[in-house]
Amino acid sequence: MEPKLSNIDLHNESTLVDAIGRLVISGESINDILQKILEQSVTVCSGVRGFLAIVDHDRGELDVRYTFGEGWSEEKRLGRLKVSEETGRGITSHVAATSRPYNAPNVRLDPYYIRSFDDVKSELAVPLVDGYGRTRGVINLQSVHLDGFGEECERFVQALAKLGAIAMVVADHRSRETALVQIGKELTGFTDSEAIPQKVLDVTAEALSFEDCSLFLVDRSSGKLILRASRGPLKEMIGKAAYDIGEGLTGWIAQNKQSIRVHNPSSDSRWRGLHQELPNIEDGAFMGVPILGRSGLLGVLRVQRRRSPYNWFRNDFTEDEERILATIAGQLAVALENARLVDQLVKTERLAAWGEMSARSAHMIGNRVFAIKGDINEIEYILGTSESDPADAWKLLESVKNGIFLLEEILNEFREFVKATQIELVEADINSLIKEAVEESFPKRSGSVLRLNLQGDLPHVCADPTKLKRSFSELLENAISFQPDGGEVVITTSMANAENKSWLKSPSDSKEYVTLSFQDSGPGVKTEDKPKIFNPFFTSRAKGMGLGLSIVKGIIDAHDGAIYENGIPGAGAKFTILLPCVCEGPRRKQVNTEE
Amino acid sequence: MCRILVIDDEEAVRSAVKRRLERDGYGVDTAETQEQGIEAIGTHKPPYDVVVTDMVMESPTSGLEVLQAALSSDIFTELIVLTAYGNVGNAVECMKRGAFDYVEKNIPGVDVFELLSLKVQQALERRKVSLATLRKIEHFTSAK
Numbered sequence: 001m002e003p004k005l006s007n008i009d010l011h012n013e014s015t016l017v018d019a020i021g022r023l024v025i026s027g028e029s030i031n032d033i034l035q036k037i038l039e040q041s042v043t044v045c046s047g048v049r050g051f052l053a054i055v056d057h058d059r060g061e062l063d064v065r066y067t068f069g070e071g072w073s074e075e076k077r078l079g080r081l082k083v084s085e086e087t088g089r090g091i092t093s094h095v096a097a098t099s100r101p102y103n104a105p106n107v108r109l110d111p112y113y114i115r116s117f118d119d120v121k122s123e124l125a126v127p128l129v130d131g132y133g134r135t136r137g138v139i140n141l142q143s144v145h146l147d148g149f150g151e152e153c154e155r156f157v158q159a160l161a162k163l164g165a166i167a168m169v170v171a172d173h174r175s176r177e178t179a180l181v182q183i184g185k186e187l188t189g190f191t192d193s194e195a196i197p198q199k200v201l202d203v204t205a206e207a208l209s210f211e212d213c214s215l216f217l218v219d220r221s222s223g224k225l226i227l228r229a230s231r232g233p234l235k236e237m238i239g240k241a242a243y244d245i246g247e248g249l250t251g252w253i254a255q256n257k258q259s260i261r262v263h264n265p266s267s268d269s270r271w272r273g274l275h276q277e278l279p280n281i282e283d284g285a286f287m288g289v290p291i292l293g294r295s296g297l298l299g300v301l302r303v304q305r306r307r308s309p310y311n312w313f314r315n316d317f318t319e320d321e322e323r324i325l326a327t328i329a330g331q332l333a334v335a336l337e338n339a340r341l342v343d344q345l346v347k348t349e350r351l352a353a354w355g356e357m358s359a360r361s362a363h364m365i366g367n368r369v370f371a372i373k374g375d376i377n378e379i380e381y382i383l384g385t386s387e388s389d390p391a392d393a394w395k396l397l398e399s400v401k402n403g404i405f406l407l408e409e410i411l412n413e414f415r416e417f418v419k420a421t422q423i424e425l426v427e428a429d430i431n432s433l434i435k436e437a438v439e440e441s442f443p444k445r446s447g448s449v450l451r452l453n454l455q456g457d458l459p460h461v462c463a464d465p466t467k468l469k470r471s472f473s474e475l476l477e478n479a480i481s482f483q484p485d486g487g488e489v490v491i492t493t494s495m496a497n498a499e500n501k502s503w504l505k506s507p508s509d510s511k512e513y514v515t516l517s518f519q520d521s522g523p524g525v526k527t528e529d530k531p532k533i534f535n536p537f538f539t540s541r542a543k544g545m546g547l548g549l550s551i552v553k554g555i556i557d558a559h560d561g562a563i564y565e566n567g568i569p570g571a572g573a574k575f576t577i578l579l580p581c582v583c584e585g586p587r588r589k590q591v592n593t594e595e
Numbered sequence: 596m597c598r599i600l601v602i603d604d605e606e607a608v609r610s611a612v613k614r615r616l617e618r619d620g621y622g623v624d625t626a627e628t629q630e631q632g633i634e635a636i637g638t639h640k641p642p643y644d645v646v647v648t649d650m651v652m653e654s655p656t657s658g659l660e661v662l663q664a665a666l667s668s669d670i671f672t673e674l675i676v677l678t679a680y681g682n683v684g685n686a687v688e689c690m691k692r693g694a695f696d697y698v699e700k701n702i703p704g705v706d707v708f709e710l711l712s713l714k715v716q717q718a719l720e721r722r723k724v725s726l727a728t729l730r731k732i733e734h735f736t737s738a739k
Contacts, residue, residue: 371611373611
């Protein structure tokens with residue numbers, strides 16, 4: 001049986017209101033809760049119909065989102081109402097503007113009423129007001145009788161409206177919580193410091209429906225705050241818009257390491273209005289928080305809200321919103337510092353590698369040259385003595401030639417090591433690349449047997465074909481050289497699985513990778529050597545400087561891929577490579593090797 | 596015949612030095628590692644007259660360790676350190692501790708093999724003088 005006001009004890013609000021209250025707590029979807037509130041209001045108060053409109057704070061409009069009862073056409077369902085305090089603009093608009101319930105016992109005599117349904121005689125409108133005193137929505141009930149809604153009914157609908165407002169706040173918090181967790185997830189393991197700012201703004205805007213949001217980071221060379229990301233018109237000013245520390249509200253936040261939350265920012269004495277997301281922000285709202293890392297100030301995250309064209313509507317930022325922005329800034333700080341550490345580490349590693357590289361190559365080149373000089377010294381001696389045998393001089397010349405070849409080999413490796421990270425990416429078929437590399441470098445008369453185990457329908461990979469073939473050849477040569485008495489070399493291609501992807505620097509479930517492996521039946525890599533094999537100068541072969549595998553790794557890393565060795569020691573080496581399938585357009589990527 | 600030991604981890608270096616010193620009429624042995632070199636110094640009878648060693652092999656101070664082994668086997672064994680160009684710090688340290696001299700492997704414009712040959716000759720002379728002095732002292736003390 002439908003509940004009616006007459007058979008509900010409204011003084012004992014343990015029945016319907018309680019039931020709705022439980023819905024709010026249980027985390028029922030906000031749409032279901034509001035629809036139920038509307039339905040119960042209409043039913044209990046014996047209305048002919050009703051609607052629940054949600055306030056759109058940005059536009060100053062009411063969006064009729066929930067309807068119940070007779071006579072709703074699709075057109076009426078999609079209606080929007082302007083919020084207005086003025087007479088003749090509708091009862092709902094008036095209630096939204098004043099945040100107070102309004103009972104119109106006879107709509108014909110009512111100054112605010114606008115006609116929408118012909119049969120309406122009386123109306124009741126009750127606002128949903130949140131803890132900050134903001135109207136979030138309005139319940140509108142209509143009756144075909146004069147004075148259709150009594151005092152008791154008004155009290156009952158008010159109780160439900162309160163619950164509705166709470167439900168909306170709870171839902172907001174839930175979605176913000178989800179967004180914050182999302183930001184946290186996005187930022188963990190995100191090591192590309194260039195891409196972090198924009199990523200954060202995107203998620204922030206989505207989560208908090210700020211109108212515009214900008215991120216300024218401290219530039220370490222100039223000491224200024226430079227715009228690094230923005231969602232509004234300032235987007236064009238990224239890298240250009242700047243504040244001195246202490247300049248304007250943004251500079252004040254940086255100087256004092258404190259947040260600012262102001263209404264009418266232009267009336268604030270610190271306001272300079274240098275770079276604005278919104279043209280009419282003078283009378284809007286401004287909120288900014290410092291981004292503080294362990295090493296001190298990293299930047300300022302700020303949001304602005306447009307001036308509300310409606311006197312009745314306060315659109316200043318709330319304390320809650322400030323807390324959320326501060327939380328985002330905190331997560332951002334951690335991510336930025338992590339990314340900077342990774343950057344530094346990479347640079348330091350590279351620098352160390354370069355130092356060692358120069359020392360080693362100087363030593364190797366020095367020794368070769370020393371030996372060549374020895375040969376020449378001997379040739380001079382032989383040619384200077386009358387009884388000497390010219391055949392000896394020829395032998396020595398041969399040795400000089402070999403010495404020079406060795407030098408060239410060293411120089412070659414050196415050059416390839418340097419160029420490994422300079423790649424030009426295009427979309428390429430991995431299986432064809434492998435076949436070409438095999439054709440070019442697998443010796444025709446080799447004791448080793450080659451087996452290709454290539455999966456046919458693989459997506460294209462993002463590759464520098466020349467560089468990749470060079471690394472495949474290196475792996476092939478390696479495999480063959482470690483099994484001089486013959487054996488098997490198996491090359492396999494397939495899509496990467498989760499285990500493969502775990503070797504990536506920043507594993508991502510969503511990105512697709514192709515994997516290829518080179519497996520031989522040689523002695524394999526000893527467990528204690530596994531962490532070292534990709535280091536420059538680690539070699540168990542006599543040729544060159546031992547840069548081969550480090551060059552291969554350099555090439556694969558430059559492809560944003562991964563390479564690892566996972567063979568069983570004693571049973572053959574197995575090198576596995578992961579390459580990304582998606583190419584963000586052919587691009588040139590260059591790592592600055594001078595650094 | 597004077598005996599010389601050449602220690603270097605590069606075959607090309609060992610054979611070139613050996614060949615040049617043999618031309619001067621010395622008997623030349625070679626060792627590939629610091630360890631092998633130290634073993635040869637300890638077991639060779641009579642002791643080597645001159646040891647030519649690379650400074651940097653297993654460790655940056657390989658030359659110092661060879662020096663220590665040579666001096667403890669025969670206090671008058673002369674040591675010449677081969678060093679990479681521009682890297683003389685440890686070689687100077689060797690000289691402070693009693694090495695005869697050092698030779699940079701890659702001095703631009705200099706025929707280091709002739710230089711080395713000269714240094715070996717000088718080292719042998721110093722050893723001869725030292726041994727002669729020792730004999731005189733021995734003679735003097737035993738006559739007393």
